[in-house]
Amino acid sequence: MSPFVIGEEYERSRLLEFLGSGQTQSGVLWGREEQGCLICTSGGRGGKKAGYSDERISDGTWWYFGQGRTGDQSLRNAANSKLSSGNFSVLLFTTREPTAKEVADRGTYGKLFSYCGQFNVSGFEQFVPINGSRQGDKLWRFRLLPVGEEKYNYYSEQNDLALDSSSDLREMQHRLLSLNSSRVEPRINLAEYRSRSAAVHLYASLRSNGQCEACGSVAPFTRLDGRGFLEVHHLTRLADEGPDLPSNVAALCPNCHRRAHYSIDRKDFGKRLQDAIELKENIIAG
Ligand SMILES: [Zn+2]
Numbered sequence: 001m002s003p004f005v006i007g008e009e010y011e012r013s014r015l016l017e018f019l020g021s022g023q024t025q026s027g028v029l030w031g032r033e034e035q036g037c038l039i040c041t042s043g044g045r046g047g048k049k050a051g052y053s054d055e056r057i058s059d060g061t062w063w064y065f066g067q068g069r070t071g072d073q074s075l076r077n078a079a080n081s082k083l084s085s086g087n088f089s090v091l092l093f094t095t096r097e098p099t100a101k102e103v104a105d106r107g108t109y110g111k112l113f114s115y116c117g118q119f120n121v122s123g124f125e126q127f128v129p130i131n132g133s134r135q136g137d138k139l140w141r142f143r144l145l146p147v148g149e150e151k152y153n154y155y156s157e158q159n160d161l162a163l164d165s166s167s168d169l170r171e172m173q174h175r176l177l178s179l180n181s182s183r184v185e186p187r188i189n190l191a192e193y194r195s196r197s198a199a200v201h202l203y204a205s206l207r208s209n210g211q212c213e214a215c216g217s218v219a220p221f222t223r224l225d226g227r228g229f230l231e232v233h234h235l236t237r238l239a240d241e242g243p244d245l246p247s248n249v250a251a252l253c254p255n256c257h258r259r260a261h262y263s264i265d266r267k268d269f270g271k272r273l274q275d276a277i278e279l280k281e282n283i284i285a286g
Helices: 012-019 078-085 100-106 169-178 190-208 254-262 266-285
Strands: 037-042 062-065 089-096 112-127 139-146 231-234 249-252
Touching: 012 037, 037 062, 037 078, 062 089, 062 112, 078 112, 078 139, 112 190, 139 190, 169 190, 169 266, 190 231, 190 249, 231 254, 249 254, 249 266, 254 266
Parallel strands: 037 089
Antiparallel strands: 062 139, 089 112, 112 139, 231 249
């Protein structure tokens, strides 16, 4: 749920304004206005000369290279540690140099940023270029999984965590916490990632007991499988997909869900919701 339109181009200042960021370097951006969000810009580094480059794979996912211009890259710098935490939604932009006419029209040589959509980090791995200027350096690349393809299928999705609607809530909570499910791991595969995501959605749905966890209303209609229809909202990121901790998801009626994303009081609303969910989680934990 971002204000950017896929395929449209934006000035860098617009990206920084959205995040509330004053960063001057390129690459990965973040800020205080959208704390669950990273903007990743691709291009202007890597390429044939360097021996590696960001790349879109045919299934719609991306490999996105970490930050660190020389030598081995570390997962401890601010950008790479945020990417590897799995706790952030990623807005991905590709960059290009402006044409001479655009420079004249805009009065700046600044690059243009084309929006590619919203992603989650589903895993990462080390990559060592075999040629180019970064040959032999240990780089990190992150797998970006597009958001939005399976929005309403979660609860019924089969998952190999063997969680189902008859499971005890406390037992489910315990298992999800023991998976440390908000974190991504090297070489986690997409099936496992989706399975975790499905598990945490099922958990929120069961915890809600068919009532919106914000306003308490009964779900507006009943799903085909008999459960009340509620949407699962992530409290601290932009995207409502991906695995997470039980304390970071809420099952909401469609009105409250829109409110959580779009209302003028969404920050206060989110805070109150977070407190309410924390209380529920403590009660379940006993
Ligand atoms: Zn509601």
